[in-house]
Amino acid sequence: MKQLATRTTARSFGRYICRSCSHQAPRQRRGYATESSPELYDVVCVGGGPAGLSVLAALRATAATSGLKVALIESQDLGRTRSWSLPSTQYSNRCSSLTPTSVEFLDKIGAWKNVKRNRVQPYEEMQVWDGVTGSRIEFDWPQGSQGKTIAYMNENLNLTSGLLKRIDELSGVSIFDNTKVENIELGQETETADLRSWPIVQLSGGRQIAARLLIGADGANSPVRAFAGINSSGWDYNRHGVVATVELDGEGWGGEDRKVAYQRFLPTGPAAMLPLPGRFSTLVWSTTPERAALLKTLSTEDFTAMVNAAFRLSPVDLTYMHTLTSGQADEYNWRSQHTSSESNRIPQKVLTVQEGTVASFPLKMRHADTYIGERVALIGDAAHTVHPLAGQGLNQGQGDVESLVKTIEYSVTHGLDIGVSMSLESYNADRYAKNHVLMGVVDKLHKLYAFESGPIVPLRSIGLSAVNALGPLKHFFMGQAAGTRAKIFMATNSRLVTTSEQAVGGNKVAIGERLNTIFKFPIPAIMVQRHKIPVDAISSWQAE
Numbered sequence: 001m002k003q004l005a006t007r008t009t010a011r012s013f014g015r016y017i018c019r020s021c022s023h024q025a026p027r028q029r030r031g032y033a034t035e036s037s038p039e040l041y042d043v044v045c046v047g048g049g050p051a052g053l054s055v056l057a058a059l060r061a062t063a064a065t066s067g068l069k070v071a072l073i074e075s076q077d078l079g080r081t082r083s084w085s086l087p088s089t090q091y092s093n094r095c096s097s098l099t100p101t102s103v104e105f106l107d108k109i110g111a112w113k114n115v116k117r118n119r120v121q122p123y124e125e126m127q128v129w130d131g132v133t134g135s136r137i138e139f140d141w142p143q144g145s146q147g148k149t150i151a152y153m154n155e156n157l158n159l160t161s162g163l164l165k166r167i168d169e170l171s172g173v174s175i176f177d178n179t180k181v182e183n184i185e186l187g188q189e190t191e192t193a194d195l196r197s198w199p200i201v202q203l204s205g206g207r208q209i210a211a212r213l214l215i216g217a218d219g220a221n222s223p224v225r226a227f228a229g230i231n232s233s234g235w236d237y238n239r240h241g242v243v244a245t246v247e248l249d250g251e252g253w254g255g256e257d258r259k260v261a262y263q264r265f266l267p268t269g270p271a272a273m274l275p276l277p278g279r280f281s282t283l284v285w286s287t288t289p290e291r292a293a294l295l296k297t298l299s300t301e302d303f304t305a306m307v308n309a310a311f312r313l314s315p316v317d318l319t320y321m322h323t324l325t326s327g328q329a330d331e332y333n334w335r336s337q338h339t340s341s342e343s344n345r346i347p348q349k350v351l352t353v354q355e356g357t358v359a360s361f362p363l364k365m366r367h368a369d370t371y372i373g374e375r376v377a378l379i380g381d382a383a384h385t386v387h388p389l390a391g392q393g394l395n396q397g398q399g400d401v402e403s404l405v406k407t408i409e410y411s412v413t414h415g416l417d418i419g420v421s422m423s424l425e426s427y428n429a430d431r432y433a434k435n436h437v438l439m440g441v442v443d444k445l446h447k448l449y450a451f452e453s454g455p456i457v458p459l460r461s462i463g464l465s466a467v468n469a470l471g472p473l474k475h476f477f478m479g480q481a482a483g484t485r486a487k488i489f490m491a492t493n494s495r496l497v498t499t500s501e502q503a504v505g506g507n508k509v510a511i512g513e514r515l516n517t518i519f520k521f522p523i524p525a526i527m528v529q530r531h532k533i534p535v536d537a538i539s540s541w542q543a544e
Helices: 050-061 078-082 100-108 156-170 223-228 289-297 300-310 315-321 328-336 393-413 421-448 456-469 471-481 511-519 525-529 535-543
Strands: 006-008 039-046 070-073 095-098 121-123 125-130 136-139 151-155 173-176 181-186 199-203 208-216 232-248 260-266 269-275 280-287 350-353 359-368 376-378
Touching: 039 050, 039 199, 050 070, 050 100, 050 156, 050 393, 070 208, 078 156, 095 100, 095 156, 095 393, 100 151, 100 156, 100 393, 121 269, 151 156, 156 173, 181 223, 208 223, 223 376, 232 289, 232 300, 280 289, 280 300, 289 359, 300 315, 300 328, 300 350, 315 328, 359 421, 393 421
Parallel strands: 039 070, 039 208, 070 173, 125 260, 208 376
Antiparallel strands: 006 232, 095 151, 121 151, 125 136, 181 199, 199 208, 232 280, 232 350, 232 359, 260 269, 269 280
16 A cells, blocks of 8 residues: 655755745845856756657757757766667567557657667557456457557667657757756846846756756656755555566467557556567566565576466465565466466466566656746656556656647747746646546556455456446547547446445445446446445545
């Protein structure tokens, strides 16, 4: 379960002077700077990950904004990213799911053509099931219809390498890599410009650059966010995501032409097997820090057995196998003989794990109070950090980029100052609520599937069964996963539950209405009739 909510208050951290507190600092007599005056830029982006590189490529590729003077600051060596290459039998363990909407945007700005397509794997189906009850939802397309891509699995380095190549093609971006941000503070009035409202970024090596608009794409511990005085709220999940690149016993049940993603919700967190080209897949397994630590110490044979067990054995069996320091392979071989499973509805068996790819990272949720400040905009992880179970973190960042670039484009074409809060407000209004809703849904899903027993377990079974039984509803969720902003179209004569005609504990309760609130969609009457749900359980869960 998640830990107590925390709130990160942006304040003066020594190097990053909170603009809301800057008036309290002692002021020197105002003068005109003549020595070491900062270089002036229209847009300065801190952070050279997918979001930061995308925003610069998009600004250069958009006609209205291509004339802006822009710069990138990145602490890592981007030369290594440009020249990144791996053999066809090796894959990075840092992979992300890209929706068709994100790919469409990357193609629009000319970056997708530079991504190595032979290392990208689209998939059209998903199998998602409850590890306790076995209830499942199959995100597939109707028989006879042409399937559509739900998402593309891609290595993060493949994407950033392609974005850097696109930036090089477009030219006009001042890149300061291998460079750290030493300090950010407000400027002074110079002989040529009044920079008192402009962020001045002090770089390692002594260089200073001034930004009409400073974009923070600098991660969850964003110095740009701290400078802007923007608070961030959220909590740690007390879970770690274990990642690895694995090789399967085949190219999938549907072969190379019909790849399927799999996700099983276990009490300690979901385990996902996401397809890569050929016989390879990327594993993302959310579990407790203690279990993650154990998994990283296992031999290749025992780790492989644990991954196979995660998609086949009961949670009780898994719990026992986590108590062993070694010998999981023998234990799995014995237990799997006494466990039945539908082989074509789970991933093919893992044969081995790629050496050096087993790693883990802590899971948390954070959301900034706002994405904008005076001459500051936040994108990607600097604005929001979400649980990876929905695979939407990178796509949220791409959505931020597309919206922010449109906002800047509007300001440029209408003669507005691109950095003032009034100009940036449309970006904040467009993205904040969308991201907040998605983060809330993902957080509730994590909480919902953390229960191993009790009345909540049949409740979540209703949710999966209801979605799987209703074609239009299922396709709506598939559209959401693909980023297509699909809408639900349902027959008007469908009988939807709004009240219960039965008295539970002497009280007539609107079971359907409460389920609608929890799952955010109407529940057909037949789905409620098949399950005996203690209504007080629905109320207590909603109250948490």
